[in-house]
Amino acid sequence: MEFTLNSKTVRYEGNPLTRLVDFLREDMNLTGTKEGCGEGECGACSVLRNGKLVTSCLIPMGALAGDDIVTIEGLRETEQGKCLISAFADAGAVQCGFCIPAMVMAAQALLLADSDPDEEAVRLAISGNICRCTGYDLIVDAILLAAKRGKGLW
Amino acid sequence: MVERCYVAASLDEALKIRKETGAHVLAGGTDLMVQFRQGTGISPVFPFPVVIISSVRELDDITAGDDGTVTIGALAVPARIAESQLVPYPVRAAAARMGAPALRNSATIGGNIGNASPKGDLPQPLIMLDARVVLTSLDGEREMLLDDFILGSKKTALRDDEIISAVRIPPVSWSYVFYRKIGTRRANAISKLSLSALMRFEDGRIADFRAASGASGPKVIRSREAENMLKGLDDAEARAELPAFLDAWNEALSPHAMPQYRRNTTRRMLEHFITSALEHPQSEIIV
Numbered sequence: 001m002e003f004t005l006n007s008k009t010v011r012y013e014g015n016p017l018t019r020l021v022d023f024l025r026e027d028m029n030l031t032g033t034k035e036g037c038g039e040g041e042c043g044a045c046s047v048l049r050n051g052k053l054v055t056s057c058l059i060p061m062g063a064l065a066g067d068d069i070v071t072i073e074g075l076r077e078t079e080q081g082k083c084l085i086s087a088f089a090d091a092g093a094v095q096c097g098f099c100i101p102a103m104v105m106a107a108q109a110l111l112l113a114d115s116d117p118d119e120e121a122v123r124l125a126i127s128g129n130i131c132r133c134t135g136y137d138l139i140v141d142a143i144l145l146a147a148k149r150g151k152g153l154w
Numbered sequence: 155m156v157e158r159c160y161v162a163a164s165l166d167e168a169l170k171i172r173k174e175t176g177a178h179v180l181a182g183g184t185d186l187m188v189q190f191r192q193g194t195g196i197s198p199v200f201p202f203p204v205v206i207i208s209s210v211r212e213l214d215d216i217t218a219g220d221d222g223t224v225t226i227g228a229l230a231v232p233a234r235i236a237e238s239q240l241v242p243y244p245v246r247a248a249a250a251r252m253g254a255p256a257l258r259n260s261a262t263i264g265g266n267i268g269n270a271s272p273k274g275d276l277p278q279p280l281i282m283l284d285a286r287v288v289l290t291s292l293d294g295e296r297e298m299l300l301d302d303f304i305l306g307s308k309k310t311a312l313r314d315d316e317i318i319s320a321v322r323i324p325p326v327s328w329s330y331v332f333y334r335k336i337g338t339r340r341a342n343a344i345s346k347l348s349l350s351a352l353m354r355f356e357d358g359r360i361a362d363f364r365a366a367s368g369a370s371g372p373k374v375i376r377s378r379e380a381e382n383m384l385k386g387l388d389d390a391e392a393r394a395e396l397p398a399f400l401d402a403w404n405e406a407l408s409p410h411a412m413p414q415y416r417r418n419t420t421r422r423m424l425e426h427f428i429t430s431a432l433e434h435p436q437s438e439i440i441v
């Protein structure tokens with residue numbers, strides 16, 4: 001079975017029921033993707049699958065044939081990723097940081113679909129991502145800042 | 155004992171595996187991966203063989219036939235259903251309110267039906283619209299009303315060699331339509347209660363009226379008897395009949411928990427929809 005992970009082709013022959021989050025963290029050592037609840041509720045394990053946000057704790061490896069997976073490690077190498085990460089830092093949106101890689105992935109999924117979102121659209125886009133520290137407002141500001149600064153990138 | 159897991163690339167392959175091994179279908183996995191999770195770093199273990207069908211591309215189309223019937227492939231996800239202009243409003247509205255954005259990219263309509271949870275959001279508007287499920291096996295296809303397919307909480311009429319391949323919604327028209335889901339919070343809220351309703355006027359009389367209540371009993375509740383009470387009535391007659399109709403609908407509900415809350419809220423929502431529709435407002439969607 002083959003799929004693309006951060007622009008590289010990966011062949012996978014292991015247990016098809018292994019969760020994508022475990023494969024990323026343990027087999028690939030991509031630990032930017034976090035596991036919070038393991039039940040699809042907190043969003044900490046969010047990655048992009050074919051450009052759409054998904055929670056990697058719910059996805060078995062056997063479901064990935066032909067798919068394109070992007071994690072925070074792949075995104076941060078791109079101009080879009082750099083723009084998002086610097087906006088998060090400049091807006092002071094990062095406290096403990098646990099939720100942040102997934103928040104950035106949710107922001108990326110949003111901006112891929114809508115490069116000029118309003119505040120409501122941003123709040124909806126991160127509505128499945130739980131942050132225990134920031135109260136969300138600074139994260140919303142960060143995403144709006146990235147959209148403004150990154151005009152033309154998405 | 156560790157059960158086998160298979161990955162199917164086509165519907166035909168999935169059907170063969172299912173027939174030979176009795177494997178359960180895993181589509182989006184959003185119910186099954188949670189139900190059989192073992193914890194961090196450990197792969198889920200299922201008490202039955204599983205066939206993963208996520209990559210069967212032939213099952214995710216949304217199409218409209220010449221007669222207006224809309225067919226939604228079993229692997230279609232809520233995000234796409236919510237966006238499709240082919241899909242009738244109450245189904246789109248329900249899809250748009252499922253889970254959170256990430257869940258709406260993974261959950262499937264086939265899984266929502268196959269799971270047959272009384273709290274599943276899609277069966278409710280689909281049953282109001284007289285949707286049918288298409289069940290495919292190596293012997294061919296059969297179709298049945300979704301309302302007949304879902305037998306009760308977590309129970310369906312799926313045969314051991316069958317896979318849900320699609321859902322068909324017959325053509326429908328309304329003058330006014332309503333969808334409401336009451337959950338606990340904005341994202342990832344499981345329905346506490348949901349309701350769809352529609353009304354069509356013809357020559358000043360109610361030609362069609364339907365409703366469906368979700369999370370108010372072991373399965374979606376529709377009372378055709380109650381619906382029929384309003385058909386054929388003009389505005390004044392419908393207003394006069396409204397209390398009797400509301401009582402009849404209430405009779406049909408069998409909520410398990412918080413029964414009084416569910417009954418009262420359902421009654422208020424139905425009353426709001428019907429009285430609003432009888433005012434003949436401009437907008438066909440009643441909120």
Ligand SMILES: Cc1cc2nc3c(=O)[nH]c(=O)nc-3n(C[C@H](O)[C@H](O)[C@H](O)COP(=O)(O)OP(=O)(O)OC[C@H]3O[C@@H](n4cnc5c(N)ncnc54)[C@H](O)[C@@H]3O)c2cc1C
Pocket residue numbers: 039040041178179180181182183184185186187188228251252253254257260261262263264265266267268269273274275276312316317318319342343344345
């Ligand atoms: C965080 C979270 C939030 C959720 N929020 C909601 C919500 O708001 N509303 C809601 O309704 N649900 C919700 N759910 C439940 C779940 O996402 C849905 O029921 C979803 O539609 C299941 O689809 P799936 O493809 O992921 O199911 P799977 O887990 O793949 O399968 C579920 C069941 O259906 C069977 N099945 C799947 N596909 C087929 C098929 N084609 N033919 C025959 N049988 C099949 C499987 O064998 C299994 O028994 C939520 C779940 C999570 C984890």
Ligand code: FES
Pocket residue numbers: 034035036037038039040041042043044045046055056057058
């Ligand atoms: S760890 Fe996947 S959603 Fe919480």
Ligand code: FES
Pocket residue numbers: 093094095096097098099100130131132133134
């Ligand atoms: S910054 Fe700590 S959880 Fe979000």
